[in-house]
Amino acid sequence: MYVPFGRKKKGKRAEYNRYLLWIMIALELFMSFSFLGYVHIEPMSLTFVYIPVMVTGCILGPKESALVGTIFGAASMWKASAYYVGVGDALFSPARSGRPLESVLLSIGSRALFGFVMGLLYGRAKKSRHPMAWILGVSTLGRTIHSFLVYVFMGFLFPESGYGIADTFADMMRWDYLLFVLIADGILLLCYLFRNSAYFTRFFERIQTVDRLNAMMANHKKKLSVMLAAVLFASFSVALYFTNRLDSVMNRHGLRLSEEVSYDMMHLQIQFLLGMISLAILTIIAILLYQKNFSYLYYEARLDGLTGLFGRQQFF
Secondary structure, X not given: OOOOHHHHHHHHHHHHHHHHHHHXXXXXXXXXXXXXXXXXXXXXXXXXXXXXHHHHHHHXXXXXXXXXXXXXXXXXXHHOOOOOOOHHHHOOOHHHHOOHHHHHHHHHHHHHHXXXXXXXXXXXXXXXXXXXHHHHHHHXXXXXXXXXXXXXXXXXXXXXXXXXXXXXXXXXXXXXXXXXXXXXXXXXXHHHHHHOOHHHXXXXXXXXXXXXXXXXXXXHHHHHHHHHHXXXXXXXXXXXXXXXXXXXXXXXXXXXXXXXXXXXXXXXXXXXXXXXXXXXXXXXXXXXXXXXXXXHHHHHXXXXXXXXXXXXXXXX
């Protein structure tokens, strides 16, 4: 059956996007619950957790970046539900703020809107005559756009908190603002160049070829599901073991925690579990891509160099 060129190219991009989207979702979760997302080295404190949202908007599109922004908002909403967070951060938690709907809109709505806006801006930048220059411009404004949207939502939904648009300018005057902009610009530029490189295209064309061959195998998805379930079970086991041993140590030393402290401990343990799961997903994706690329190279090595066909033995 004849497939128009545009449709075929669009189908290839859809295959690329599927893998890239899962990578960005897992990376967003991992950065939300690890040191990579929040760098605290006194007196330096940098937040990189919304960079995956920006990268997704640059290499995929507004819908995908809005989804990753939603993940970012949900993770921040969960972290804000602990007792050890500040008063301003507690507004992002439906349980702590006392106004669940407003907190959900603030935490998830503002971040999803941030992702969607960044995706639209990157889309316009890539269509310009000088895409790299405009991409750098959008990346430079990324932190300011995020701060602006969050403070607008805070001022509208929680006016009594005292936060508003003016706080956006205060954020721009922070000493770490320029450092963040330089790092974000470098990351976004590298991701854009890699996404459009010949190596990336060849690599994912190999992955797509192997995926088409695997589609003929009825038990391929079943094996993948079993592997994913095993990794999730292992992650839960590690987190559960850590929790039980921590309780045993505290009981052995006669330590009794208040309800708030016990809740915060459980809260941190769940964050640890989510970080483990996101890291496991990233590892699975990396292993799958490596294995599929190796399978394609093995498949290609068995072809005749002149005709591109299997030899007689391999054909049968």
